[in-house]
Amino acid sequence: MNILEKITQNKSAFSKSERKVADIILANPQTAIHSSIATLAKMSDVSEPTVNRFCRRLDTKGFPDFKLHLAQSLANGTPYVNRHVEEHDGPDEYTKKIFESTMASLEVARQSIDINIVNRVVDLLTQAQKISFFGLGASASVAHDALNKFFRFNVPVVYFEDILMQRMSCMNSCEDDVVVLISHTGRTKSLVEIAQIARANDATVVGITSKNSPLSRECNLVLSLEVPEDTDMYMPMASRIAQLTLIDILATGFTLRRGGKFRENLKRVKDTLRGSRFEKRTDN
Amino acid sequence: MNILEKITQNKSAFSKSERKVADIILANPQTAIHSSIATLAKMSDVSEPTVNRFCRRLDTKGFPDFKLHLAQSLANGTPYVNRHVEEHDGPDEYTKKIFESTMASLEVARQSIDINIVNRVVDLLTQAQKISFFGLGASASVAHDALNKFFRFNVPVVYFEDILMQRMSCMNSCEDDVVVLISHTGRTKSLVEIAQIARANDATVVGITSKNSPLSRECNLVLSLEVPEDTDMYMPMASRIAQLTLIDILATGFTLRRGGKFRENLKRVKDTLRGSRFEKRTDN
DNA sequence: ACACCAAATGTAGTAATTTTACAACTTTTT
DNA sequence: AAAAAGTTGTAAAATTACTACATTTGGTGT
Numbered sequence: 001m002n003i004l005e006k007i008t009q010n011k012s013a014f015s016k017s018e019r020k021v022a023d024i025i026l027a028n029p030q031t032a033i034h035s036s037i038a039t040l041a042k043m044s045d046v047s048e049p050t051v052n053r054f055c056r057r058l059d060t061k062g063f064p065d066f067k068l069h070l071a072q073s074l075a076n077g078t079p080y081v082n083r084h085v086e087e088h089d090g091p092d093e094y095t096k097k098i099f100e101s102t103m104a105s106l107e108v109a110r111q112s113i114d115i116n117i118v119n120r121v122v123d124l125l126t127q128a129q130k131i132s133f134f135g136l137g138a139s140a141s142v143a144h145d146a147l148n149k150f151f152r153f154n155v156p157v158v159y160f161e162d163i164l165m166q167r168m169s170c171m172n173s174c175e176d177d178v179v180v181l182i183s184h185t186g187r188t189k190s191l192v193e194i195a196q197i198a199r200a201n202d203a204t205v206v207g208i209t210s211k212n213s214p215l216s217r218e219c220n221l222v223l224s225l226e227v228p229e230d231t232d233m234y235m236p237m238a239s240r241i242a243q244l245t246l247i248d249i250l251a252t253g254f255t256l257r258r259g260g261k262f263r264e265n266l267k268r269v270k271d272t273l274r275g276s277r278f279e280k281r282t283d284n
Numbered sequence: 285m286n287i288l289e290k291i292t293q294n295k296s297a298f299s300k301s302e303r304k305v306a307d308i309i310l311a312n313p314q315t316a317i318h319s320s321i322a323t324l325a326k327m328s329d330v331s332e333p334t335v336n337r338f339c340r341r342l343d344t345k346g347f348p349d350f351k352l353h354l355a356q357s358l359a360n361g362t363p364y365v366n367r368h369v370e371e372h373d374g375p376d377e378y379t380k381k382i383f384e385s386t387m388a389s390l391e392v393a394r395q396s397i398d399i400n401i402v403n404r405v406v407d408l409l410t411q412a413q414k415i416s417f418f419g420l421g422a423s424a425s426v427a428h429d430a431l432n433k434f435f436r437f438n439v440p441v442v443y444f445e446d447i448l449m450q451r452m453s454c455m456n457s458c459e460d461d462v463v464v465l466i467s468h469t470g471r472t473k474s475l476v477e478i479a480q481i482a483r484a485n486d487a488t489v490v491g492i493t494s495k496n497s498p499l500s501r502e503c504n505l506v507l508s509l510e511v512p513e514d515t516d517m518y519m520p521m522a523s524r525i526a527q528l529t530l531i532d533i534l535a536t537g538f539t540l541r542r543g544g545k546f547r548e549n550l551k552r553v554k555d556t557l558r559g560s561r562f563e564k565r566t567d568n
Numbered sequence: 569a570c571a572c573c574a575a576a577t578g579t580a581g582t583a584a585t586t587t588t589a590c591a592a593c594t595t596t597t598t
Numbered sequence: 599a600a601a602a603a604g605t606t607g608t609a610a611a612a613t614t615a616c617t618a619c620a621t622t623t624g625g626t627g628t
Contacts, residue, residue, distance in 0.1 A: 016576080017578095052615070071355040098533050107383075122375065141429035145422070148422050149422075249379050249382050277473060321585070322585075322586090330607090331606065331607045332587090334606065337605095348586075
């Protein structure tokens, strides 16, 4: 995707003159996007068609199209080509990289989401008698967060960390209940079992998990998030952020569906917290 | 900076025909950057010079320059100008808006972070005898997530939801303990009290909270995150994502500080989970 | 070492695109 | 109601990018 990355990668496949062009562009990409093909050719000390051929080699339609791609790469705030954290990275580098990769993952997640399913899940949630959120490990905190959000809506909402409690809760579920199961991989055995139990008791099971996973096959509805996880760190990071954002979306859809008066009620819930807080000074 | 925002802002200052152009571009910016001035003029049902004049009114050098700016704005992940969810928004709109506002908030958060403090906090954490993560309400799930991450590092790590448990834990803390307190507003009374208790017992208190808040004044180190929160929804959304990303950064810094061997250990922790999961089919 | 072939590069002309200059039309003001 | 200011479109000019072809370069086999 990123064209600057592409240039450095393919550099070896370029010809001598094309490499001249590549060097000039990499050295000063900001100037490149504001130059015509003629000036760029002169700067690189090659002919204009060479610049054009260079652009095509990078799978762009031509020079103007190349400039567009380049402009986008520069805009992303991704001067750093590699978003993966490396051994020798200092705090400034890994901070930058983690922010950038998180944002990039959100972008990917956004594109992978099926709006129709979002809508249907919101439908289900608004009509539910009881809503349960279950997840294990890293996804437990996501379920925890969902509890916090939906609790404000004054609907019966359930969350357990303990798998036995989760099972018991699902055994007692009935037709108008919705069980939301969260798992990045969708391979956690006990969650799959819980999905089965919930369905056996006529509850509707919604999975926030990956497509074609064992868990997804047990769900009535699957909100799949295809998030590239940086496996170097051996920790779920981006996937969990995407799940949380999805929770935000469901919660938002929920409040919108309930209408304006409902939102006023939310405000009251928030105001209730005031007693537990220090007042904000009004002099700033 | 962002040209799409600029268009909607200046929309009232435009002439009738220019507004036609603005509408077409706002409706389909992705198409606009790949069109010539002629096709865009035809789509907007105006003449080519009108499009050109439109571009100049937005302080660009001309149509190609305008396309460059537009491309950059789109790359930034900010196609829709208004990121605030509104009453009448459909699922596609609020989904898009929430993703975009979340990403935008991360960008703001990134810029507000003080790398030096990140580095010092990582220092503290690597040297800590015991690490505690406490938060209440929406921040509880962030603390919960931090527990999940740091637990993998094989360091004594503590997390409680219950404020009495939090207090007791802090009373028993000693010099080499680090207490991380998470609160978006920094005005939650009991958390401020916990900070005081922890400090009285010689623990180092790190706050993930906003600058100049009551909580921040009680901390030894403050990682301040200035995140614009969309208060219309009366729910913490973006702030919490930023906090989680910060936790990711601290965890990453922690593993990097500990070196390569430590990371192998992490892999083993992850592998241990395998027994509780369904195997991934290898045929895809 | 020379001839030959293929790949690479440049030249010059062509096509597409954008911009300018000016004329016609609309709207507003007096 | 006429003039002025502002807006929009037409057509030509200028810029810019692209194509076809010619030349050069570098490598390979005899």
